[in-house]
Amino acid sequence: MKFTDGYWLMRPGCTARYAAEVADVRADDHRLTLYAPVKHVSRRGQTLNSPLLTVECWSPAEGIIGVRTTHHAGSVRRGPEFALSGADAEAGKVHQDGAVLELTSGELTLRVDTEQPWRLEFTAGGRVLTSAGERGTGFVTDAEGRHHMVGQLALDVGELVYGLGERFTPFVKNGQTVDIWQADGGTSSEQAYKNIPFHLTNRGYGVFVNHPGKVSYEVGSESVGQVQFSVEDQSLEYFIVYGPTPKQVLERYTTLTGRPALPPAWALGLWLTTSFTTDYDEATVGRFIDGMAERGIPLSVFHFDCFWMRGYQWCDFAWDSDTFPDPAGMLSRLRQQGLRVSVWINPYIAQKSALFEEGMREGYLVRRPDGSVWQWDLWQPGMALVDFTNPAARDWYTGKLKTLLDQGVDCFKTDFGERIPTDVVWHDGSDPERMHNYYTHLFNEAVFELLRAERGEGEALLFARSATAGGQQYPVHWGGDCESHFRAMAESLRGGLSLGLSGFGFWSHDIGGFEGTPTPAVFKRWVQFGLLSSHSRLHGSKSYRVPWDYGEEAVDVTREFTLLKHRLAPYLQRAAQQAHTTGVPVMRAMVLEFPDDPAAASVDRQYMLGDDLLVAPVFTDDGTVEYYVPEGTWTNVLTGTQVTGPRWAREQHDFHTLPLLARPDSVIALGADDQHPVSAWADGVELRVHAFADGAEQTVVIPSTDGPGETARFHLRRRGDRLHVSTDSPHAWQLRIGGPSATAHSWPAGTREAELPYPA
Template identity: 25%
Template sequence: MTAAQLSLDVRRAGHTVLAGAGGATGALRFRTGGTWQHATRLTRWTFGNGVLALTAATTAPGATVEARVTPAADRYRLEWQVKGAAADRLGLAYALASAGHWYGHGEAQTPTGGPATDQPWPLDSGQVVHPGFSPASYYMIDPFWYTSDATGLRVDTGHVMDVAINQQDDGLGRFDVESAEPYRATVFVESTPLEVYRDYVGIVGKPAKSDATDAQYADPVWNSWAQFYTHVDQAKLLSYARALHDHGVRGHTLQLDDKWESDYGNMTFDAKAYPDPAAMSRTIHSLGFDFGLWVTLWINLDSDQYRYAADHGYLLKDAAGTARPCTVTWWNGTAGIIDLANPDARAWYVGRLHHLMSTYGIDGLKFDTRFFDDRCAPHPGYKPTDYQRLGAELADGFDLQGVGIRVHWDTTAHRAGFVTRQVDKGTGWNSLRASVTQNLAISTIGYPFVTTDMIGGSSGQPAPSKQVLVRWAQSAALQPLMYASTSPVDTVDVTTGKKVTYDRETVDLYRAAIARHERLAPYIRDQVRQTLRTGDPIMRPLFFDFPKDPAGYTVTDEWLLGPAVLAAPQLTPGGSRTVHLPQGTWYDVVHGTTLHGPRTLTGYGTPLGTTPVFVRRGAPGADKALRALR
């Protein structure tokens, strides 16, 4: 702690491992009258009953900061507030370099296209500018960050935050809460980043189960979105299913995504596009797939169900005037949102889902959109964060078929054990790379059952090239689950409307990736069981297992799948790459040789059919992994 300008710094073994921002930014900062101010000179302190109480002057005339610090062996709890001024935002700011590299956060908004095409890893290697960091966000995020120096920050809030990490290369991390309520946070101090992660999981909880089944860990789910977007109908979907089946491209489920309803919220098939949905379902089942359907809680104003839901009070109310329903604009129009905190609304919605599923032989659902919006008012007695819990409880009653769901921030989301899918990616190399670093970010904020966005990407961009599609499949094969859409047989370029046909090699290499993942499934399921015991992520950065290896903290294109498998697929154009091996004895699956780390392999050859993968001799599960990968 410094007294000239109040800053709660962390020192370990005589070295600073986390320091507050100095200068005009200030470590404890607040906004009043539209201007940012900060704590300055320490004016009073007391220590009693294990609590350090502090009072500091500020740059705002007449205003003081009052803070309470409760220390423990591996963390301290911080609570502070402003007195003598009306503050509408409170924040902490840190000098990033004081703590080494920064990680966590989840899906990050960046000036260069994140999270769709950019996910810096570490976070400080790029810029994160995320002003709507909220429990109602569509992004998979949690207010938790950790560092290579084994410190961490968890902000305990249900309010919207404004998070900026290295914005305009300023070297600062700013974590501001849009509220005048006291700022509450936990700062962790540990020996390794993995131990910081474990401390955090000790607060938010580890998964109580895995939502995915054994079959869903073994084979991919096929979803129609990137293959057709909204230009889909019964004939196209069945042709898609038959082509996958006839070319031996395996999958456990075929899901019909967006644009099957007559209007959004009706929960009835568009009769022109789907003349016989029951027969469509039977055909999909006869091809060996389960059948799934995309659904949302958002009911468009032009839906014939909107008026019924509004008249019965089933929709969230407007935060600006609770006498009327809240309306939100989304990618498919303007809608109201079912209020899951209203038991009658929930029962009505769930009843319609069950009727739809039983009528047409639908096995599971892909829930999309959000369960709350910051423009809406929560049901009386509820908070915005409660809707993450309510959404998780709703989804837990259905088979999500391995595509998972996007709930976060609330402890129920951590404990439910859902598969987590990423936000839509583009179809280029940058999105493939972002899919890897983003899963590392999501895995290490407490959501271990990760899958990438659809293999090959989506986001309304030109169809992926053969090389991107194959490399993405090879990468996904070495992750916990595979989530597929673009067929390796052929697809449609949404930007031109023209058919794109891939060659036989594309199909063969894609099938080989699926086969590799299927063989790895017993090993992966062992990791799932280990995660249920410990909460540790399955897909994780090298430094979680090798914290003393400095090179591992900036590796962006490798990961560990459990303790025994190191994946280093090709994520860029070209036919070679550099591979870093941490300490240990590693079996090179491609060449059948044994290597000793730490070492860096340069110019490792990666023709299109080759994916570098290594097995750590002596690690738990190594023998099972070797049998699968050889």
């Protein structure tokens, strides 16, 4: 929110008060409390009739420093609150040298000089990361009498800001106004389904604003040298999270807010849906599944969207008996074909459903202040909202889902959750404004924890649209409702990369686009992109997304890239394990992997898939693609062609290739089985060695299929013209130096050491 009129003036009706100096300090070994008047005080009389801000500083974990500024401390805090790990820990150490106070946590230090005008200075590695200076700490009252706490942190020359959730606006956020407020706005506006009050910059730190309600950002947009954030409240809390690399920033941030669970490996395969409002029944489903099999396209998950239930009765979790007369039998038959099943749900109860009356009678639905059930006619006629702050309502809702699990459903698409009213009363007394964003967290948490309890650790999986901070714990998330053209494909990627820089490890999107019907060219290019994403789902709105509807070549492309993803499964599962243990996403913005390369700082039409694969989707009808190649010699995994960087490359690709480049000195593990996402990956694994320099060494881990462990590892090192390999694997394995046409070398089971010439 903007409060100023240019640099000198305030907007009409706005009055600002900013910390001017330190009047008093309370310090112990681990914590600082600063008392800051909003004007310079030179005599006793000036302490009267003027605000005094309380600024508390502490460290919840190494490399993180929290700052909480409070105006009036007597306000009632009704919640909800983000659950933060270690938020009460005492990781910092206070040191005082005369007028200078320092709070240090790891390499990060907060420095305050009590004899100088107000300034909170955050330093690390001998340099200033950022600071809250003259207007950096305070509050503003506006023309309507609303009270806003405000923070401002300085941006350095050339400093770029990323994150703030899944945002489809320009990737670098400098110059933008961003409101952290859940909205069902599609993928082509400034609104977002996943709003995260966390940003990081290319200067080695991130900032998390610990407020679940509306947080308004001015990112170099009101004051061009500052990131400003404000909340309508009496208190504002934020955390400076040090790296110094962006990966380390994400690791520390997700230590605080939660790491992503590890999705089951079977979810890596191809998902197919009925689409949204298409006509379908069991015969349609069978035709789709049989059609995929007949065309040699392996399918892993089938998803039933909205109309598996009866019209006007969403969500009552009952199969439409007219179209699905034997749901349990159908689900059993699908399981016998090797398929997992997902079904669509949301947290709304339509008035026509019998569950509405039951929920109203038992007090499970959100109510207005007068005690009536909150309802409207958008989406479902007379729909109400399940009150997940009520434990009994949560159990009631998940009990309905348990019945579906007992029938044979494996996972749920948790759709919607953004249009949450603020003129309501919550069961636990939560603040409606703070609950607007947070509601989706309760929804996804309830469903995910049910799956974890019923299916076991490592088997829980959502396909969720909305989220807030901490929502990364309940994967997977997908990009929401996009159009079916190349621009929408690019904007979806932009949103996914921003989400990955906000702590989310897994992300997907609707292959082919959601609204409208893609051209064959768009469909084939989106298939390439989608099957080189962490999770891959064919989905549309009013038209099907079976590949034969888009021509025989679309069938070929879908088959080729599905088989490729299956072979990449051990590599992708290893990247998934990294996301689970470190918070670093599977799909990574180039700045995340190459933070010291200025050319990578604003690149948003390509990404790194795991550590070692660069993917540049094609967004043109004629197959032309421009992409950035970082330093070194990169090898196209599909063609064997090598490209040397750093430079921009311009290429033209048919529908069977795209820039899919292996990093210099990389070793990519490819599974032997291209028909299934889950197999005995170590048995017959192929190690693909790319541009291995003399002296290079790499260790390749073959992950477990059912958890964060491993089944084998290989160590490779090059010395001159010889490549040496050692392994603990009891299985047969292969090695190929270069692209797909290079000679494959094979070793039988039990071979623990091997050496072969490295070609010049």
